[in-house]
Amino acid sequence: MASRRSTRQDAEQGVRFSRTLFIALLVISGALIAFDRPASRSAPFASFRAGFTDVSAPLLDLVAQPLRGIKNIGPYWRRQGELVEENAQLRQQLIEARYWEDLAYRQRDRIEVYEDALDVESAAIEDRIGAWTVADPRGPFVRARLIGRGSDAGIQDGYPVINLYGLVGRVYETGRRSARVLLLTDLNSRVPVMADRSNARAILVGDNSEFPRLDYVGRAPDIQAGDRIVSSGDDGILPRGLPVGEAVATREGGWRVRLYSDQAPVDFVWVWPYERVTPPDQEIEPVTPTQFPPTAVDAGANQDPDEDADEEAGEEVDRAPASGGDGNATEEAL
Amino acid sequence: MRKPTERTSPWLAATGCILSVLVALIVQASPTRLVDGLTIMPTWTLMAIFLWSGVRPQFMPPIAVFAIGLTQDLLTGAPMGVWALSYLVAISVFRFRGEDGMPRDLPPVLLRFGATLLLAHGIAFAAGSFALEQMADLQPLIIEIIASILMFPLPAYLVLRRRRSRGSGFIGG
Secondary structure, eight states, X not given: OBOOOOHHHHHHHOOOBOHHHHHHHHHHHHHHHHHOOGGGOOHHHHHHHHHHHHHHHHHHHHHHHHHHHHHHHHHHHHTGGGHHHHHHHHHHHHHHHHHHHHHHHHHHHHHHHHHHHHTOOOOOGGGOEEEEEEEOOBOSSOBEEEESOOGGGTOOTTOEEEOXXXXXXXXXXXXXXXXXXXXXXXXXXXXXEEETTTOOEEEXXXXXXXXXXXXXXXXXXXXXXXXXXXXOOTTSSSOTTOEEEEEEEOTTSOEEEEEGGGGSOSOEEEEOOOOOOXXXXXXXXXXXXXXXXXXXXXXXXXXXXXXXXXXXXXXXXOOOOOSGGGHHHHHHHO | OOOGGGSSOHHHHHHHHHHHHHHXXXXXXXXXXXXXXXXXXXXXHHHHHHHHHHHOGGGOOHHHHHHHHHHHHHHHTOOTTHHHHHHHHHHHHHOOOSSSOSOSXXXXXXXXXXXXXXXXXXXXXXXXXXXXXXXXXXXXXXXHHHHHHHHXXXXXXXXXXXXXXXXXXXXXX
């Protein structure tokens, strides 16, 4: 803030600012850096950031639109001469694609039958949420994309994000109308993957380079250059089998991955709604009839959303006992 | 009689300042990777802050510099406070002071900006590494510094030309 002073002082010394305010701002900056660490970001900070991106996303989307137009100018003019030949090729491919389309429909029907028989549910392709990239910060601290859809469209933290070619990253900050996607190349990205050919497991670790590293591959990993790397789904956070990239051997004897998603600029993406597989220790106890009256502890601990609704209606709900010998009753009921 | 420096409305200059900073912030966060091959982004925000603090220092008090840095943190997804702190310190150290503010020759302005840039990015690297709990990526910082040094002469030249022709001020100043 400019301090009040005479015009003469102004002319001699230029504009001067309050030193107290300056020091206060330094302290605030330091405090923000200390408390807004990505590894341990508190809920108020996360929601503030999400709110801010919600506000800024429409503006950034406006800027992104002309950029998308510019992006298409070069390829459009470059391809003018090849259009006739390309058109003929595309017609041929279309004929072939009809066969594959029929086959895909038949396979889908078969899979549905199998899924019904096995009582398995997989995320349907139609459930994917399409979104445009509205900001693309490529700074030294984060590799992320801001997309123009948020919780209003059903997006939640942790959902995987894919583009036409493969896995891009996963959602880590969700606002109402925008979400931030942590890319696979970011320093904080860790994704369990496997080689499609051999099922050899590894962790894909982002290190801000274009080719993320494969860690924890073991002493003699069954990985070959060119192996297709897919998500293994081991952590239950990401679904199994999402295409990630291609294994590349490094000079040092390690492995890196050439990402499929890098084949084109990450412009339009799909967010894949995927419910994380709950570890057994975090599972809610199943509701079973019991001959024992519910205790006060049980009432707080073993509750599921359906019970909430029942309780609100004033109905008495039987609950399974928490542990110990009473667990036999649950097993029997199952 | 009014001085030549006061010919134009300060509101117009203030509007120019706000607009230029906003544009710089938005361009900084814009999805440039959408355009094939263009992945280099100079720190337009620091250029805007530096030039405005030189020609119209009253428009760039520490609170404004802090707010701009914080906005950049939020837009780019960086830990909050990193760019706010680095801009605040770098601008306060290398801000043009004295009667005439920013000189009218390009070389000293370029030198001063280079020093500001290096200090700002050095602080950002240290603060960012602290927040991330691991070393931040140095390569994008170096690319940003080089791109900024290469790009800065153009806006600086335009500002100085305007300043020379009007006696003082910036766009609308």
